Amino acid sequence: MITLSINKKTYNVDVDPETPLLWVLRDELGLVGTKYGCGLAQCGACTVHLNGEAVRSCVTKVSRAVGQEVVTIEGLSEKGDHPVQKAWLEIDVAQCGYCQTGQIMSAVVLLKANKNPTDADIDAAMAGNICRCGTYLRIRDAIKLAAQIERKEA
Amino acid sequence: MADLKTSITRRSFLRSSALAGGGLMISFSWLSAFKSPDTMAPELADWAELTGYVKITPDNIIKILNPNPEFGQNVMTSLPMIVAEELDADWKQVLVEMGPHDNVKLGPQFTGGSNSVRMYWKPLREAGAAARQMLIEAASQSWAVPAAEITTKAGILYHQKTGKQATYGSLATKASAIAIPKGMKLKDAKEFKVVKSSIKNVEGKKIVTGEPLFGLDYHVEGMLIAMIEHPPAFGMKLKSFDASEALKMPGIKDVFTQKLYEDGFEQGGFDTRTFNDLLVVVGSNTWQVMKARKKLKVEWEPAGEYKDIIAARGQKREVVVPAELESTEAQLKKMQEWSAKPAPQLRKDGEPEAAFKNAAQVIERTYNAPFLAHNCMEPMNFFAHVTDDKALVAGPLQAPGWSEPTLAKLLNLPADKIEIQMTRMGGGFGRRAYGQYLYEAALISKKVKAPIKLVYSREDDMTYGIYRPMYTATYRAALDANKKLIGFHVNGGGIPEHAIHANRFPAGTVDNYLAEGWAIPSNITIGAFRAPRSNFNAAAEQSFLDELAEAMGKDPIDLRLELLQKGKESPVGQNNDYDAERYAGVLKLVREKSGWGKAENKKYSRGVAAYFCHNSYAAHVVDIVMKNGQPYVERVFSAIDCGIVVNPDAAINMVQGAVVDGIGNAFYGGLTHKEGRAVQNNFHAYRIIRMNEAPKKIEVHFVQNDIDPTGLGEPPFPPVFGAVANALFKATGQRLYQQPYAPQLNKRRAF
Structure with missing residues (x-):
């Protein structure tokens, strides 16, 4: 039995410790906001926070998450009103929407370290997240808006 | 109540x-x-x-x-x-x-x-x-x-x-x-x-x-996960397997083979299958099934030649699927050979042979483009629960009504006992019009007598086929001594279809016009890909028109507008399937909005292209700068005529997305083969455009009118390719004839 702390809740799961965190979240715990895209840490759709750092859960063994704080999109905010989520809605970023939870999780980590990111900062931080619909320009705008919202709320 | x-x-x-x-x-x-x-x-x-x-x-x-x-x-x-x-x-x-x-x-x-x-x-x-x-x-x-x-x-x-x-x-x-x-x-x-x-x-x-919205998020209590081990190459099939190790893995319920279609099965027009003998692994969860697949010992063998029977649009035809294990170099060589052969004529106006014979100058260029994988972010998947008297299936599917009759036949159930639920799709781009993965899921559920969700890994998804075809086209223009365009000829082919729309621009604007098309059969399966055929034509034809304008000493927008003026006032031939005035309209709008020819835009290497497809008109001006020694599309101006725009901001989003998609595929998109095997099987090898490669600005303008609305998902996509190629020429001095463009540039220049 493996004990995990996810979104400030404790979960006990009976899985092979080698299982990627992604599949524990999706198949065992029903936290399906974290997406499967490639299984190789190439697309970023599966991004979650491990102790506040963005990790690709598709290549992160569940054993690595033991004793750590995991946050998924479901735990980012209680009412779906994290500044980054608000900005995503305001800019109406999504097309198909499949990659967007991963994009949001990456953007949140960027904004923690950098309160006022430039285009170049955003390009560097977000290059690991693929959006096949091509919403990159809106993601950039939404990150800048989220930074503004965070500054205002601070 | x-x-x-x-x-x-x-x-x-x-x-x-x-x-x-x-x-x-x-x-x-x-x-x-x-x-x-x-x-x-x-x-x-x-x-x-x-x-x-x-x-x-x-x-x-x-x-x-x-x-x-x-x-x-x-x-x-x-x-x-x-x-x-x-x-x-x-x-x-x-x-x-x-x-x-x-x-x-x-x-x-x-x-x-x-x-x-x-x-x-x-x-x-x-x-x-x-x-x-x-x-x-x-x-x-x-x-x-x-x-x-x-x-x-x-x-x-x-x-x-x-x-x-x-x-x-x-x-x-x-x-x-x-x-x-x-x-x-x-x-x-x-x-x-x-x-x-x-x-x-x-x-x-x-x-x-992150609420459950997509097919892959679908879950019911007691549901099993199924995956299919498919052959490593097009033209191969299952010979034998040993599942003893796999069956010992935790959570694994069953390993078995299942035929997709029985011999002689009449497929509908969208029932494309790549592999027919399915080696299925069923287990409790996705990771267990993925791991068990690696323990399978499988022998594959050449499938040989076989026949598909397609019954669609009231016609039944047999398609012979060849046996060859294809490689990209051989495919390119074969397309070159077929280009030189006499080809079926699609349209002829005037006397093109005479025009070319009497020409003072003939310009001839050949363009090639590779197979493209759709690469929807959500890989193919479907939920199915089939019992003796009914079926419930749920998942991402573009056209449930096209798949339902086939599903009914495969399950031997009346259509009214089949419920298809449509989940949100994590992308489609044409791929999800082909319901073979739904059929697979339903047949697996029927066999294991349980609710199952069929999941494709990214590798399964990318190597299955149903790609954008591989295309080639040779364009020829005849100019007289005054550099007037007197003849136009396009000969297009592909594996396994050609892309030529014979009645589209510039048909109708040139007195002597000839269009020909041919196709080479293949076992690599193909399907609609965002603006099918148009996505290649608008790269090839619009690149050619740019080169033609240069040879004629004309501005590339002026050349198109002059041709369209003729197309409007005295159209040549019959069945020209575009409105010359609306086509010209988007070119004029993009000229104005982009400040075409204005001194303040001198720092940009600019390319223009336009295209008509799916009843709508689109034109783009692409502005390239050099960034870290690489050509980078920094700005794009788009003009679109799709009639009434129902939801303007969402429409802008879609056009911006189409532009980014077009830039990405033009620069990087391509799937190659080696002895039947898809060489690229995941995103480490198949390059998709990323944030740092996306433009800073894509300015979208719609022609304002009250014409009933027409399509928008596809029309802005094709002309991006041509506009990118034309801007790359300005930036590098190199004309691009082979997609994707980025490796071609690297061949000549070390960036």
């Missing part, structure tokens, strides 16, 4: 309740996982049904069903907007819900060919107008006043003379008993309040909070 709610459980209520309007509430029992708390509550209300699309509660909540599958083109919002417009509903009162699959009640229900808004425009306006008229009739009866004196605004009915007013909700039950009227007068476009206004994605909140 009110008593029922308190005395029985919510689920049984939903399954059994007849609505006041006589219609049955669609069953939510299977899809309950897909409902968010804020859409749960209204399900308990008494919905009165007015037409198949509109349901209203006594407290004036208006539910509008979206009929069409959603894959990011935003139909969940834009189609209900059309209903709301004619209904005169206040959008704030509207609750949108995905409709059930019911082609009788909700129309054709397919997403493809940029058709959603175009094909639903009139039926949805009529549905909204009819529902409004039913409410007016109900008010007329209640108030004993003439219907003609009743007006509506934002979900409220008014009778001015008596001062009476009532909400739609208060009269909805009465209205639902009135026969649905036909032949309603529809609004003038100038009266639109909802349509033409920017309304946010109704599923935005669910998307940013």
Whole structure:
């Protein structure tokens, strides 16, 4: 039995410790906001926070998450009103929407370290997240808006 | 009805309740996982049904069903907007819900060919107008006043003379008993309040909070996971397997083979299969199945030549699928050889042979493009629960109605015993019009007698086929001594189809014109890919026109406009399938908005291209700068004519996305083969455009008119390729003839 702390809740799961965190979240715990895209840490759709750092859960063994704080999109905010989520809605970023939870999780980590990111900062931080619909320009705008919202709320 | 709610459980209520309007509430029992708390509550209300699309509660909540599958083109919002417009509903009162699959009640229900808004425009306006008229009739009866004196605004009915007013909700039950009227007068476009206004994605909140929306998120208690081990190469098939190790793995329930189609099975037009003998692994969860697959010991063998029987559009034909294990170099060589052969003629105007014989100058260029994988972010998957007498299937599918007859045949069930639920799709781009993965899921469920979800890994998805075909086209132009264009010839081919649209521009603008097309059979399967065929033509033809303009000493926009002027005033030949004036319109608009030829834009290497497809017109100006020694598309200006724009901001989003998609595929897109094997099998090898490669700005302008809306998902995509190639020429001095462009540039210059 493996004990995990996810979104400030404790979960006990009976899985092979080698299982990627992604599949524990999706198949065992029903936290399906974290997406499967490639299984190789190439697309970023599966991004979650491990102790506040963005990790690709598709290549992160569940054993690595033991004793750590995991946050998924479901735990980012209680009412779906994290500044980054608000900005995503305001800019109406999504097309198909499949990659967007991963994009949001990456953007949140960027904004923690950098309160006022430039285009170049955003390009560097977000290059690991693929959006096949091509919403990159809106993601950039939404990150800048989220930074503004965070500054205002601070 | 009110008593029922308190005395029985919510689920049984939903399954059994007849609505006041006589219609049955669609069953939510299977899809309950897909409902968010804020859409749960209204399900308990008494919905009165007015037409198949509109349901209203006594407290004036208006539910509008979206009929069409959603894959990011935003139909969940834009189609209900059309209903709301004619209904005169206040959008704030509207609750949108995905409709059930019911082609009788909700129309054709397919997403493809940029058709959603175009094909639903009139039926949805009529549905909204009819529902409004039913409410007016109900008010007329209640108030004993003439219907003609009743007006509506934002979900409220008014009778001015008596001062009476009532909400739609208060009269909805009465209205639902009135026969649905036909032949309603529809609004003038100038009266639109909802349509033409920017309304946010109704599923935005669910998307940013990670609610279960997609097929891969679908879950029912006790569901098993299935995956298919398919051959490593096109032209191969299963010979034998040893599953003893795999079956020892934890959670693994079964390993077996399953035929997709029995010998002689008549496939529908969208039933493309790549591999027929399925080696299936079924287990408790995805990771266990993925791990067990690695323990399979499988022998594959050449499939040899075989036949597909396709019965579509009232015709039955046999397609011989060749045996060869293909490689990209050999494919290119074969296309070159076929280009030199006499080819079937698609269209001929005037005397092109004579024009070329008498020409002072002939320009000839050949363009090639590779197979492209759709690479939807959500890999193919489907849920299926098949029992002896019925089937429930749920997942991402663009055209459920195209797959249903085949599914019925495969399962030997009547179509009315099959329920197809349409989940949101994590991308589609044409790939999900082909339902083979749904059939696989259903056959697996039938075999294991359990609910299962079939999951493709990224590698399964990318190497399965159903690609954008490989294309080639040779363009020739004949110029006289005055550099006037006197002849035009295109010879196009591909594996396994050509891309030529013989009646499109520049057909109709050149006196002597010849179009030819040919195809080389292959075992690599193909399918529609965002603007099929057009996506290659607009790269090749628009690159050629740019080079032609240079040879003629003309500005590339001027050359196109001169040709279109002739196409408008004295069109050559028959069946020219574009409107020369609207085509010219987008070129003029993009010229103006981009400041074409203006000194302040000198720092940019600029390329222009335009194209007509799916009934809409698009033109782009692409501006390239050098960034870290690499050509980078920094800005794009787009001009689009798709008639009325239903939801402007969402439409801009879609055009911006098409531009990014076009830049990405033009620079990097390509799938190659080695002895039948797809060389690229995941995103480490198949390059997709990323944030740092996306432009800083994509400015989108729509031609303002009140023409009934036409497609938008596809038309902006094709001309991006040509505009990129033409801008790259300005930036590097190199003409590009082979897609993708980035490796071609690197061949000549070390960036």
